[in-house]
Amino acid sequence: MALTQDDLLAISQLLDVKLKAEIQPIKNEIQSLKSDVQSVKTELLAEMQALKAELLAEMQALKAELLAEMQALKAELLAEMQALRAELQAEMQALWAELQAVKASLEAEIHKIKLFQENVIMLRLNTIESCYLSTYERYKDSTEGYEALQADNEIMKAIIMEHSERLQKLA
Template identity: 30%
Template sequence: MTLTNEDLLAISQLLDVKLDAKLKPMENDIKSIKDEQTRIKDEQTRIKDEQTRIKDEQTRISLIIENDILHEINILVENYVPAAKRYQDATSQIEAMQADMDIMKKVISDHSEKLKKIS
């Protein structure tokens, strides 16, 4: 049996239809993969941009801490420590003065009573 050109053309067209039917899902899958790859690349770019922004913000915050906050804390410490030392040293003097005042109140009260009796 010999195949004519028409038979071969019909077979060729049939094979083309079947091949297209098999290739179409693969083409769709490849397109989906490419779309997903593009989406992933876009997301990676967005993440890198966000990381850069976060690093810049971290640098800015670090500079604020170093230049402003630590400087202000050092000033507070320079003033607080000597004042605290003075207050600590003055505590015993204050207690002694309180004791002296209590004695003076008693003496004055006592003298007031004596003066009332005299007058």
């Protein structure tokens, strides 16, 4: 039995029909799965968008809250700095006033010292100077005589020693 071309074609068509009948449910199932996957994908995208929007809103709220806290902290620090600046200014003014008082006191003391120096010390120094100068003038002339006396004394010592030795030898 030889199969002809027509027989083979008829068998092929029968197989095609049978295959199509069996493949169609698989295709339908694949199509259903594709549709399910697309549906899940759409749901996931929607959930991701909602989550993204929610996170953005939370981030914006957190950013606003942090900015408000930073502004409050900045205002508090500025107020503290102003208070410190005012306190420091008051301290500087008090120190300046105290320094001016000390300066005035020192100037008064220096003035007193200068007056004392001029009226008392300089007079006494002039008196001491004149005393020493007059004493110097008196002793200046007598120093020459003193040197001559000393030379004579040395000669006398030598002679007395020599006479003393001679007397010792004689006795």
